[in-house]
Amino acid sequence: MPVGTQGTVKTAAPKDLHEAGAEIILGNAYHLYLRPGHTLIRQAGGLHQFMGWDRAILTDSGGYQVLSLADLRKVTDEGVTFQSHLDGSHHLFTPEKVVEIQVALGADIMMCFDEPLPYPASREDASRAARRTADWAERCHQAWKEGPPGPNPDPALFGIVQGSTYPDLRKENVRRLVETDFPGYAVGGLAVGEPESATWEIVEVCAQELPEEKPRYLMGVGYPEDLVEAVGRGMDMFDCVLPTRNGRTGTAFTSQGKVVVKNAAYASDFTPLDPECPCYACTQFSRAYLRHLFNAGEILALRLLTLHNLHFYLGLMGRMREAIQQGGWEAFKQGFLAQYRRAEGGPESQRNQI
Numbered sequence: 001m002p003v004g005t006q007g008t009v010k011t012a013a014p015k016d017l018h019e020a021g022a023e024i025i026l027g028n029a030y031h032l033y034l035r036p037g038h039t040l041i042r043q044a045g046g047l048h049q050f051m052g053w054d055r056a057i058l059t060d061s062g063g064y065q066v067l068s069l070a071d072l073r074k075v076t077d078e079g080v081t082f083q084s085h086l087d088g089s090h091h092l093f094t095p096e097k098v099v100e101i102q103v104a105l106g107a108d109i110m111m112c113f114d115e116p117l118p119y120p121a122s123r124e125d126a127s128r129a130a131r132r133t134a135d136w137a138e139r140c141h142q143a144w145k146e147g148p149p150g151p152n153p154d155p156a157l158f159g160i161v162q163g164s165t166y167p168d169l170r171k172e173n174v175r176r177l178v179e180t181d182f183p184g185y186a187v188g189g190l191a192v193g194e195p196e197s198a199t200w201e202i203v204e205v206c207a208q209e210l211p212e213e214k215p216r217y218l219m220g221v222g223y224p225e226d227l228v229e230a231v232g233r234g235m236d237m238f239d240c241v242l243p244t245r246n247g248r249t250g251t252a253f254t255s256q257g258k259v260v261v262k263n264a265a266y267a268s269d270f271t272p273l274d275p276e277c278p279c280y281a282c283t284q285f286s287r288a289y290l291r292h293l294f295n296a297g298e299i300l301a302l303r304l305l306t307l308h309n310l311h312f313y314l315g316l317m318g319r320m321r322e323a324i325q326q327g328g329w330e331a332f333k334q335g336f337l338a339q340y341r342r343a344e345g346g347p348e349s350q351r352n353q354i
């Protein structure tokens, strides 16, 4: 899912997202609640109508943003009180409130309110946050089932698994969420600075416990090689700002690895950014031209690299689906990682360096 924080995937119009192959995008409840406000978006007929997007939208619940962006927050079992990072105004998010906001936005998939923790977290803190997250999930479930409808007649609601890097807390948390029974489940609170081995251990623990027939969404991950590793461990859905954010700062993800377009090495490189990519940026322009646009501060550069990176990420997900359907997953995974990492210059993931 390309990330459309403020009701837009930065630099990309909906028709660009169609062309890149996006079927679903992510919107941020916290940002849209603060500006322009969920009631205004509801008046507009919902977020799809407001932003001119005719495919699916998943909205996050704001838990992560409230705990990482907002000023002066206080977490209790009731919810989180915080001050807006925009104007300092005071707000209270409860599980019921974040469902109300997401219903007003008209999301196709809504997320439960959760309490993600930074890494490292003590066992005591992780246990309390996981228990609170499961309690909040029950309240969200009730608000979803019993609350008034919004612009979307039949939104889904996903539970979010927390429990930091403690496998037993994660297992217990999954059991409680599965008891409440959601149409899909997300694994949250990862890719926050923990060692890569801990990420995959927790993903494996969650994948074993989650019901096989329901979608599993790994939140906030990651680099292309991370997506391949995660799919191999049973994850289905992802959101990440990397393709768009890194595109705007001049990094392209290509079939041969990362390309930092601004590098002097590309000054007179008239080959395409990614010779294997059929996107507009790769078929129409050269690396030398893209480098020139970045160096000259031209905004077309941001747009073209965003388009390419989205195309690459969504194309990668499509190729993974195809490999699984055709029974060729292992061969695909080995082939991709060998080619991608060889070009990166080593097996080290860069995921924790941002």
Ligand SMILES: [Zn+2]
Binding pocket: 273, 274, 277, 278, 279, 280, 281, 282, 283, 307, 308, 309, 311, 312
């Ligand atoms: Zn391309």
